Amino acid sequence: xxxxxxxxxxxxxxxxxxxxxxxxxxxxxxxxxxxxxxxxxxxxxxxxxxxxxxxxxxxxxxxxxxxxxxxxxxxxxxxxxxxxxxxxxxxxxxxxxxxxxxxxxxxxxxxxxxxxxxxxxxxxxxxxxxxxxxxxxxxxxxxxxxxxxxxxxxxxxxxxxxxxxxxxxxxxxxxxxxxxxxxxxxxxxxxxxxxxxxxxxxxxxxxxxxxxxxxxxxxxxxxxxxxxxxxxxxxxxxxxxxxxxxxxxxxxxxxxxxxxxxxxxxxxxxxxxxxxxx
Amino acid sequence: xxxxxxxxxxxxxxxxxxxxxxxxxxxxxxxxxxxxxxxxxxxxxxxxxxxxxxxxxxxxxxxxxxxxxxxxxxxxxxxxxxxxxxxxxxxxxxxxxxxxxxxxxxxxxxxxxxxxxxxxxxxxxxxxxxxxxxxxxxxxxxxxxxxxxxxxxxxxxxxxxxxxxxxxxxxxxxxxxxxxxxxxxxxxxxxxxxxxxxxxxxxxxxxxxxxxxxxxxxxxxxxxxxxxxxxxxxxxxxxxxxxxxxxxxxxxxxxxxxxxxxxxxxxxxxxxxxxxxx
Amino acid sequence: xxxxxxxxxxxxxxxxxxxxxxxxxxxxxxxxxxxxxxxxxxxxxxxxxxxxxxxxxxxxxxxxxxxxxxxxxxxxxxxxxxxxxxxxxxxxxxxxxxxxxxxxxxxxxxxxxxxxxxxxxxxxxxxxxxxxxxxxxxxxxxxxxxxxxxxxxxxxxxxxxxxxxxxxxxxxxxxxxxxxxxxxxxxxxxxxxxxxxxxxxxxxxxxxxxxxxxxxxxxxxxxxxxxxxxxxxxxxxxxxxxxxxxxxxxxxxxxxxxxxxxxxxxxxxxxxxxxxxx
Numbered sequence: 036x037x038x039x040x041x042x043x044x045x046x047x048x049x050x051x052x053x054x055x056x057x058x059x060x061x062x063x064x065x066x067x068x069x070x071x072x073x074x075x076x077x078x079x080x081x082x083x084x085x086x087x088x089x090x091x092x093x094x095x096x097x098x099x100x101x102x103x104x105x106x107x108x109x110x111x112x113x114x115x116x117x118x119x120x121x122x123x124x125x126x127x128x129x130x131x132x133x134x135x136x137x138x139x140x141x142x143x144x145x146x147x148x149x150x151x152x153x154x155x156x157x158x159x160x161x162x163x164x165x166x167x168x169x170x171x172x173x174x175x176x177x178x179x180x181x182x183x184x185x186x187x188x189x190x191x192x193x194x195x196x197x198x199x200x201x202x203x204x205x206x207x208x209x210x211x212x213x214x215x216x217x218x219x220x221x222x223x224x225x226x227x228x229x230x231x232x233x234x235x236x237x238x239x240x241x242x243x244x245x246x247x248x249x250x251x252x253x254x255x256x257x258x259x260x261x262x263x264x265x266x267x268x269x270x271x272x273x274x275x276x277x278x279x280x281x282x283x284x285x286x287x288x289x290x291x292x293x294x295x296x297x298x299x300x301x302x303x304x305x306x307x308x309x310x311x312x313x
Numbered sequence: 314x315x316x317x318x319x320x321x322x323x324x325x326x327x328x329x330x331x332x333x334x335x336x337x338x339x340x341x342x343x344x345x346x347x348x349x350x351x352x353x354x355x356x357x358x359x360x361x362x363x364x365x366x367x368x369x370x371x372x373x374x375x376x377x378x379x380x381x382x383x384x385x386x387x388x389x390x391x392x393x394x395x396x397x398x399x400x401x402x403x404x405x406x407x408x409x410x411x412x413x414x415x416x417x418x419x420x421x422x423x424x425x426x427x428x429x430x431x432x433x434x435x436x437x438x439x440x441x442x443x444x445x446x447x448x449x450x451x452x453x454x455x456x457x458x459x460x461x462x463x464x465x466x467x468x469x470x471x472x473x474x475x476x477x478x479x480x481x482x483x484x485x486x487x488x489x490x491x492x493x494x495x496x497x498x499x500x501x502x503x504x505x506x507x508x509x510x511x512x513x514x515x516x517x518x519x520x521x522x523x524x525x526x527x528x529x530x531x532x533x534x535x536x537x538x539x540x541x542x543x544x545x546x547x548x549x550x551x552x553x554x555x556x557x558x559x560x561x562x563x564x565x566x567x568x569x570x571x572x573x574x575x576x577x578x579x580x581x582x583x584x585x586x587x588x589x590x591x
Numbered sequence: 592x593x594x595x596x597x598x599x600x601x602x603x604x605x606x607x608x609x610x611x612x613x614x615x616x617x618x619x620x621x622x623x624x625x626x627x628x629x630x631x632x633x634x635x636x637x638x639x640x641x642x643x644x645x646x647x648x649x650x651x652x653x654x655x656x657x658x659x660x661x662x663x664x665x666x667x668x669x670x671x672x673x674x675x676x677x678x679x680x681x682x683x684x685x686x687x688x689x690x691x692x693x694x695x696x697x698x699x700x701x702x703x704x705x706x707x708x709x710x711x712x713x714x715x716x717x718x719x720x721x722x723x724x725x726x727x728x729x730x731x732x733x734x735x736x737x738x739x740x741x742x743x744x745x746x747x748x749x750x751x752x753x754x755x756x757x758x759x760x761x762x763x764x765x766x767x768x769x770x771x772x773x774x775x776x777x778x779x780x781x782x783x784x785x786x787x788x789x790x791x792x793x794x795x796x797x798x799x800x801x802x803x804x805x806x807x808x809x810x811x812x813x814x815x816x817x818x819x820x821x822x823x824x825x826x827x828x829x830x831x832x833x834x835x836x837x838x839x840x841x842x843x844x845x846x847x848x849x850x851x852x853x854x855x856x857x858x859x860x861x862x863x864x865x866x867x868x869x
Contacts, residue, residue, distance in 0.1 A: 046492030161561030214602030283717030439839030
């Protein structure tokens with residue numbers, strides 16, 4: 036029985052997530068449900084797409100991801116189910132899957148439109164409960180994609196995060212601020228989705244990027260502060276001091292040893308980050 | 314093996330919930346435990362009763378609900394186990410089950426007083442761990458209600474939420490504010506528990522209520538603001554604008570498209586909501 | 592299949608915990624994972640050690656605790672696996688296990704250094720995902736301690752919480768503030784770890800301690816406020832009034848009936864608590 040992983044902006048102060056799990060348990064009682072996170076900022080589709088991209092590969096094959104961040108619930112956007120590699124996804128058609136799908140050029144995406152794979156009563160405002168959770172449970176039960184929807188090829192895609200490449204600099208944006216106040220940027224050293232975009236490597240070529248990283252010959256600037264070089268760990272600067280490092284998902288972060296960089300810099304999602312080389 | 318669903322005001326910043334799950338796993342290792350929510354406001358018995366009423370029907374038959382919001386822990390209130398339809402409930406006797414039990418006139422309620430279905434050491438202050446969680450686990454193992462307590466017929470009942478019906482208006486109160494700042498009122502279009510109370514239908518008759526809803530001929534006022542008509546979804550007003558709609562549980566809500574109505578109106582639980590007809 | 596319980600300072604706003612569960616499900620799909628808590632204050636090793644000590648005994652035998660509060664991640668501290676009584680523990684070697692291990696003089700502790708029981712790629716900053724979660728999953732699969740690490744006898748140990756004993760008083764500190772604002776002190780009536788430290792019993796002898804408790808002949812002072820005697824429950828004072836009691840884990844707490852003592856007294860972790868006898 037596959038794992039079902041949930042990623043939403045519903046928070047956990049209400050019964051929304053509990054109810055979705057109740058629906059899943061009603062249809063697929065053997066499924067194991069894991070919360071990926073429910074603390075995506077309300078309507079933060081890009082933040083969710085980024086979180087999903089950095090997380091999904093740590094789950095077992097056959098995992099079904101239910102991802103619901105949905106500014107347009109009940110308006111005209113479609114519901115999707117997708118098969119990409121060993122994984123399945125259930126999501127609104129608003130770009131949430133775009134970074135994951137980049138890695139799978141042969142992914143198959145369906146509009147989820149079967150009336151028999153949803154709850155009998157479908158509300159206008161809680162498709163997580165009425166449409167997405169039931170669909171995931173039916174997939175967990177082995178239901179066929181073809182019986183649940185119809186193949187589409189015009190999935191809504193998010194724009195890439197902000198990126199400006201100059202001769203000796205690379206400008207990106209803050210995509211996530213974590214519990215510790217670490218500011219995770221869109222500037223990565225690994226590949227973005229399946230391609231090389233918004234990466235040191237893409238901007239400067241693989242060889243020079245490797246040289247830059249090895250030499251630590253970078254200055255990272257954000258909100259008026261600047262850090263020189265990359266630390267290896269969060270303990271790489273004095274307590275309370277600002278630093279930069281490559282985080283566990285392969286993206287450049289700004290952090291404070293045992294403190295909050297986001298608080299120190301008054302940072303928020305979308306703030307610009309500039310990396311200057313040399 | 315049945316599902317056990319937990320609803321408390323314990324929050325998740327402490328180990329209270331983890332410990333209750335440890336106790337359940339010790340007694341009924343096969344039980345699947347689902348968090349309904351732990352973010353009920355401290356001592357918010359009515360909020361919990363409302364949350365339970367709107368959520369329980371989405372869980373599979375045989376689900377056992379452990380609901381602990383307990384201003385009087387260790388004082389004289391009794392502990393209850395109840396069987397209502399296909400569901401079981403474990404709760405303090407302070408009204409928490411009253412809205413659910415309204416739907417089940419033939420529910421059987423017992424005082425949970427067996428000394429052999431609790432932990433050996435019972436503290437004065439954490440009955441969730443010492444009494445309620447073990448009782449749920451024993452129910453999950455198939456234990457008989459009769460062996461765990463004695464039948465009672467004088468369960469404590471909450472008063473209905475505030476309601477004043479005039480010729481052309483209906484006044485209720487805010488029972489829940491969700492993560493998005495949506496303000497959920499006590500004024501519903503479906504049935505309250507098993508009866509028709511505090512409902513458009515009850516106030517104005519089924520026919521006129523249906524006409525009112527179809528025509529959207531309402532003005533909803535709260536904390537000095539007023540909204541005209543009911544939107545179909547949260548996208549039914551301009552971004553940042555106030556609106557009203559019937560939420561996914563069947564109750565009238567005040568919301569802001571991609572914003573927080575509660576913040577915009579400075580709302581809190583118990584605030585009055587007035588619906589004027591025509 | 593054993594239970595795996597997680598205790599961290601990671602919070603739940605990010606995908607860190609979800610990803611750790613994905614890793615566990617990949618290696619040990621049958622394991623049942625329980626969140627003990629993820630809201631330990633960032634880098635709060637002592638708070639975590641205290642939480643673990645008060646919680647672990649409520650879990651079933653064979654439970655594996657993964658505890659990650661790790662100011663020095665990636666610096667020189669070692670990773671540990673430990674067997675103590677019926678329980679196993681995976682933790683950084685920074686004192687997190689010290690209060691639990693006090694209760695088990697025959698505990699066996701290993702440095703976790705096997706390269707085959709971690710993820711293939713190990714980051715510098717997220718050992719919870721790359722080292723600790725995989726180790727717990729392998730233990731759940733029945734792997735032998737000896738194959739995963741090498742026995743050590745110089746585990747890092749936390750100092751005991753602050754304690755000063757005078758002829759007629761006992762001074763401790765606040766170790767935890769819970770969701771309700773209850774302030775849990777280091778002064779206990781049961782045994783601390785396996786020994787008698789920082790306890791009424793240790794300070795004044797078993798007989799006098801029992802007399803003191805029975806008579807309630809104490810004044811508890813903190814941050815300028817003083818409470819006389821011990822209540823039995825949180826309802827033991829008037830609504831909104833300050834009180835003191837022995838909490839569900841056996842430690843003296845300061846509380847407010849249906850309110851927050853921590854807020855009333857402006858309390859924080861480490862604040863001094865003085866108990867005066869007679």
